[in-house]
Amino acid sequence: MSGPNTDYDPVEVTPLKPEEIEQARDAALAAVAAATDLEGLKRARLEHAGDRSPLALANREIGALPPQARKDAGQRVGQARGAVNKAIADHQAVLEVEHEERMLAEETVDVTLPTERSARGARHPVTTGSERIADVFLALGWEVAEGPVIEAEWLNFDALNLGPDHPARTMQDTFWTDPADNNLVLRTHTSPVQARTMLTREPPIYVVCPGRVFRTDEYDATHSPMFHQVEGLVVDEGITMAHLKGTLDHFAAAMFGEGISTRFRPSYFPFTEPSAEVDLVCFVCRGASPAVETCRTCRGEGWIEWGGCGVVNPRVLRACGIDAERYTGFAFGMGIDRTLMFRHGIEDLRALFEGDIRFTTAFGTEL
Amino acid sequence: MKAPVSWIREYVDLRADVTTEELAARLTALGLKLEAIEKPGDAITGPLVVGRVLTMEPEPQKNGKTINWCTVDVGDANGTGEPQGIVCGAHNFAPGDLVVVVLPGAVLPGNFAISARKTYGHVSAGMICSAAELGLGDDHDGIIVLPSDAGEPGDDALDLLGLREEVIEFEINPDRAYALSLRGIAREAALAYDAPYRDPAARETPAANDQGYPVVVDDPAGCPIFVARVVSGFDPTAPTPAWMARRITQAGMRPISLAVDITNYVMLELGRPIHGYDADKLSGPIRVRRASAGERLTTLDGAERELSEQDLVVTDDSGIIGLGGVMGGETTEMSSTTTRVLVEAAHWDAVSMFRTGKRHKISSEAGKRNERGVDPVITEAAADRVVELLVAHGGATAEPGVTVVGRPPAPPTIPMAYELPARVTGMAIDAATAVANLEAVGCRLDRGDTGVTATPPPWRPDLVDPFDLVEEVARIVGYDQVPSVLPVAKAGRGLTREQRLRRRIGRTLAGAGCVEVLSFPFVGDEAFDMLGLAEDDVLRHTVRLANPLSSEEPAYTTTLLPGLLKAATRNLGRGAPGVALFETGTVAFPVDRGPAPIYGVDWRPSDDELAKLFEAIPDQPLHLAVVLAGERERSGWWGAGRPASWADAIDVVRRLGAELGVSVRVEPTARMPWHPGRCARVLVGDHELGHAGELHPRVCAAFGLPARSAAVEIDLDVLMRHVPDVVQGPRFSNYPVAKEDVALVVDESVPAADVEAALREGAGELLESIRLFDLYTGDQVGAGRKSLAFALRFRAPDRTLTEQEASAARDAAVALAVERLGAVQRA
Structure with missing residues (x-):
């Protein structure tokens, strides 16, 4: 179809007849309409609207015509070419859409195929749980205090009014480092962090102390030689048991939901006086047990033992250099592991320390 | 402490309709915690x-x-x-x-x-x-x-058998030793219901005389009062009355023989431990003294014990016949032929009792009461009660002699301001309530204008400080009356930088597909052997425990790897195709700076003293360990999977460094438990962070891990110290980048990092980045050689680089690598 236009001779041209132009136009429109794909349309375009197409040739000859004939021919050829070009553009658009649709259809994959090439990671619930607890108190303006796990005996016991012969020392079965007269222990509670805080800071003190603690307990479903505690300590002017109650009520609601409050029972801790055990309204039956039916979580008591608390014993304040006439304080402590067991319905404490990834990854959604 | 309800009711007039559950709840609210109600x-x-x-x-x-x-x-x-x-x-x-x-x-x-x-x-x-x-x-x-x-x-x-009777078991706190008796529990019940109370210890006792068994107390501080009574004509075959045997059983003890049962019964009734001797086996006067070091005694339980100078002992002319207040000796034990009984009721120093019990690991019903503090005033009454029962049920006759040596120690006096209970508890407690409640618990009060001076009752040795009195006042008002008020803290500063970093570290590792594990930090030689550590490896120098749970694991660990590797094996054993575990935790290294001092508690130690205390505590750096074992990437429709390798381990550290803005570098090293050819020493600047790489095949085998398992252990304290405090906003150029690739052939032993460093240094300031994109070994480069291909990107801050500038920089980079490492540029 291509090739030099050897027949071209402008001097000898005659205007195309209108019928011929119509013919050429109709042939072009038919060819365009007949194209079923973009390739076919391209061929039709080259043949009927390309440089060598009858209409293009006719157009070229127009310039050589006398003025009147030129005007008529120009109009006719221009309309014909316009119609053809429009037909091509319109059909091109249609075919492009068809082409895209076909291509996309061909590229369809099974999006339900598995995509996970590597396993997900997760932080441990004790870690996220401790952070969550810390955040409750951070939001109140408290700070997080920490200390070493291997601790001076004096800080773990004596400074907390647990003298060498205090019967309460037998309540906590302590790991001692060897030789025992090095006076170092694996801390039995996070209370030495409270002592450190009072020894090194001036009141007002508002701190929460989460951490790992140790006791020589046998390892079973509810006991472990290693577990986690969180303690809170406030020392300020005018602090009372009412502030302790308010803080624990807030903490309980933050951990277990609105409406979950606490109650106090008289108890004994050397570092607090008065001292109390703190119980939590059972967050499963919300205290309805045993009226409705016996709740498994609280065993029908309506309350769950949560931890210990009290007003900081003035002896402890004095040992830590705080003016016990001016300041009062409160302290509380509870097991993080135990709190998490309640919160998440974990039945065996050992699940926390076995390191089974099926257990830990289940907590991947914990914030 | 188990208390039959019928026994409680013997001393307190409770209404008949008070249920056991209600009684237990009221007593719990007063501080005697309900443990269980038994209705067998x-x-x-x-x-x-x-x-x-x-x-x-x-x-x-x-x-x-x-x-x-x-x-x-x-x-x-x-x-x-x-x-x-x-x-x-x-x-x-x-x-x-x-x-x-x-x-x-x-x-x-x-x-x-x-x-x-x-x-x-x-x-x-x-x-x-x-x-x-x-x-x-x-x-x-x-x-x-x-x-x-x-x-x-x-x-x-x-x-x-009293099986229809209800028995309440209480958990008694150590400060409430008086409630280790029916006398004490009934007193609390009377307090709970404001009901009339009859003190079972209130009885007329015969006056002391000089016809009693001779007793000498050498240590009145250790034994302030010693009462001895003798009965004779006792019938050792007389049975224990059924009611007494029943109550002893209900209280959780076991009936043995009439004489023993009577002493136990009176202990349960009054809280005063009593010891009975076979009086015919005694020779000469009874003497109470401290033992001499090395003296020995065979106690009732058959154990021969070596005594300490701190132990209080009871002796006669034959020698030591008992550990005072803790346990009697064999030689003077009552038996099935005993017809004369010497009844000893003595008040012992609680601290000595505690120390002796602890030293000899004796836990007895008597010791439990004596070390917590018993009412010293009822000593004579308790002895008299025993005599009464021996006479009534054993056919005995009380001998007229009554020995009483010493007197009960004087109780303290405690001042308390009237406003103190309200100030401490936040409850509206007025002076009248405070006074009434203190009197209700048995305090004698001397009332002043602003407060009282209280003399606590003799059965309450725990009452010493004003705050102790506040607790007594408050528990009777009721802890349920404490209002709930959230205190307003001063403005806090949020988490410390280190606390925030630790959270970031955990999230980074979880994001890298690692699962966090918490292991016990106990370790022993076996684990160190499994890690292949040399005998003199620094990790074997541990803080040892005096009383480990297991003699196999007697120390606090210096490395997190043993626990983590075991957890990995456990997971793989349970069917996981692969594991990536991490743990952050402290390890401990001994400091050997002498024992930690023990200071007094009456005032704050000085700053110097505190410094000395803190210094004695072992170094406890925070470590991170990671283990990667088995499948790291799964196989699937996309192709083959990939097992974990040394590179994954090193990548975890690099990734962590990148997340924290710390530039970590690695260099080859050899260190157990890693494969000597696949172990990286990880550094920040010149500070060692730790190690990463493939575990030694022997270590994999020892822990039962798949071959090629990889691990990391680094010191997070060091890492966190190098985290930039404030990131400076970066400046970068938007002129076009000029890319140049170079391939260098070096000896196989030359680390890629060294080649990269030489290129980086030689390229100069125009170098924007450098990345190794190919590694080749084989025929084309010859044996013992490798080809490293690097992509270099150059960019100037102020202009478009010319081709000549870029190639000149590349050539300079190559030149330094050639000069420094003998590299040959590959055509």
């Missing part, structure tokens, strides 16, 4: 009767046991009046004894249905019961033998 009879249905053993034939069995084929008279309880044939495995009885028989058709606690069944060649129609089988404690040693006057065959045994 509720779990028993059907006939439980008294039986008299008529005959018993021991029959040895093939399994080595001997059973007794017995006939037991159960009266008409079996409907026939004929003796009941029963097989019994116990041997602590004889024909003629009264026993407890459960007949077929009955159900015992634990839903244990009794039927006539064939066993050991007989049809055993029922069972002779032990205390444990009836839910009366844990005593499985033999069956219950009833006192001979307990009843007649066929009598209902439920009432006889």
